[in-house]
Amino acid sequence: MLIANPDAKFQAYPDTLKNIMSVEKANESSAWLSQWSRLNHGSTPLHSLPDLATELGIADLLVKDESKRSGLGSFKALGAPIALVRLILREFPEQRFEPHGLLAGQYRSALADFTVISATDGNHGRALAAAAQSVGCRCVIVLHANVSVEREQAIAAYGAEIVRISGNYDESVEDAAALARKNEWRVVSDTSYEGYEDIPRDVMQGYGTIAAEIIETGLAFTHVFLQGGVGGLAAGIASYLWELQGERRPTFIVVEPEQADCLYQSAIAGKAARATGSVDSVMAGLACGETSPLAWRFLQPSVDFFMTIQDHEAVNAMRRLAAGSQRDIPLEAGESAVAGLAGLIRITDSPSLAAEVGIDAQSRILLISTEGATAPGVYAELVGESAMSVRARQQAWLAKA
Incomplete structure (x- = not known):
């Protein structure tokens, strides 16, 4: 399911939000983290997948690979x-x-x-x-x-x-x-509740490092797909890009499991809300039942569309990234990492949905692959091969590139 957010705005980043989370604070956090020994040096890879872009009928598809952020295997190492x-x-x-x-x-x-x-x-x-x-x-x-x-x-x-x-x-x-x-x-x-906002704000601010690295590439995107969960990652990245790009910001689409649809329900209610389903999902990192109220303050005015996907769509997306192709590097992406790709595939499979969100042959789309095989056994069961096998194929692909 997909819903347009009537509260989304294309305008300058509001001072009321900037006083809570800002590019300045995100960059300070990034500078502190740059010397933490558990993080790998430099930016995480931003991979172009031209074959998949052609398959989906878009101009460009790029994937930011957070599995390479550190030995921890996910973007959470920043928060x-x-x-x-x-x-x-x-x-x-x-x-x-x-x-x-x-x-x-x-x-x-x-x-x-x-x-x-x-x-x-x-x-x-x-x-x-x-x-x-x-x-x-x-x-x-x-x-x-x-x-x-x-x-x-x-x-x-x-x-x-x-x-x-x-x-x-x-x-x-x-x-x-x-x-x-x-x-x-x-x-x-990483989720806020009444009387508890400072620490979730700091967690979200840490995620700004991902957005900063994207900005440094000089690349521009028409659409950015972001994972749901309680909303922290989406808020951290969307707020950073919105502050820098203002009314020229990309279209933001947030994707979550249909049984853990707290952000989708928040868009319907116009306020932070709870999920309506069982919450249990193969996308373990997104299996959250209640929206972070603090994150919602940023998502409500910035995210243009909220959508839900089914577990089997995430599994298919994992397998597609793992397989790679002649021009697409094989990628190790965990269950929650592929929500954006699964959502994009759903949209491009439907001309009416694609038209609604403005995706066409000129679209340049960014996905954030938030984690690798952080549960190797689960990954192997879902993908049908081990993460080690995927990494070996990736190295072989790089050797030929």
């Missing part, structure tokens, strides 16, 4: 660390900690008794655990019933203490908040 650093700077102003020094572990003795906690579908918790390990503080991660054992083990590998619950993601968020109150820990969540 949790910067939120943790900014939290510590606010909590201990008298210590005069230096941001680069925090991420280098120079103050671990002073932070040994400081504990952070978060709920996660996997990637945010892994990034927070890695950041806490670097900083030297304690980390507790709450996992809901649908988080795979693979993802649990990947988080625990960074020294985090794991708490399992039987409910869904939204219930894990509530449990994490309750544990924080009981033990005087600090929640580092």
Whole structure:
């Protein structure tokens, strides 16, 4: 399903939003992160897929590959660390900690008794655990019933203490908040709720690094497809591009699972809303039942269309990227990473939908592949081959290019 957002605007980025998230703050966050040892040096690849573009009937299709951001395997490596650093700077102003020094572990003795906690579908918790390990503080991660054992083990590998619950993601968020109150820990969540906005803002601000790297290429896009979830990634990227490009910004389309349609429902209601489905989806990172109210403040005026897709469409998109072609590099993209491509395929398969969103033979489209095979077993089961096999084919393709 697809819905046009009547509140979307093509105008200058409002000062009311700039006072919350800005290019200036995003660039400061990016500078701090640039020296974190767990991030790979330089920008992540931006791949052109000309064969797939021709197949879809568009001029250009480019994919930003966040699986190469770090050993953590996803874009979340940009959000949790910067939120943790900014939290510590606010909590201990008298210590005069230096941001680069925090991420280098120079103050671990002073932070040994400081504990952070978060709920996660996997990637945010892994990034927070890695950041806490670097900083030297304690980390507790709450996992809901649908988080795979693979993802649990990947988080625990960074020294985090794991708490399992039987409910869904939204219930894990509530449990994490309750544990924080009981033990005087600090929640580092990527979703906001009443009275809790500073840290989710910092997480979203960290994602601006992706947008900054896109701007640096000098390329212009007519449409940008963004994953849904609670809305943090979409808000972080859309706000950055909107501030710089103003009324010339691209058309933004947000895609999410049909059973976790909280952003789609928010567009219908005109306010942050809850999903209407079961929430459980193969797109684990997007299986969120409630929109982040803070993210919605940015999405409501900037996202032009919201749409939902089915799980099998995501799986097909994973396989298409993994296969590659003569001119298209094979790409390792996880279940949540391909939502944008699945949405684009759905639209281009329908002349009426394509006309509605303005996609035609002149369109230049950007996708963000937000993660690699962060759960290798799940990836292999869905794609029909291992991530290692896909990476080997990618290297062979590069050798011939």
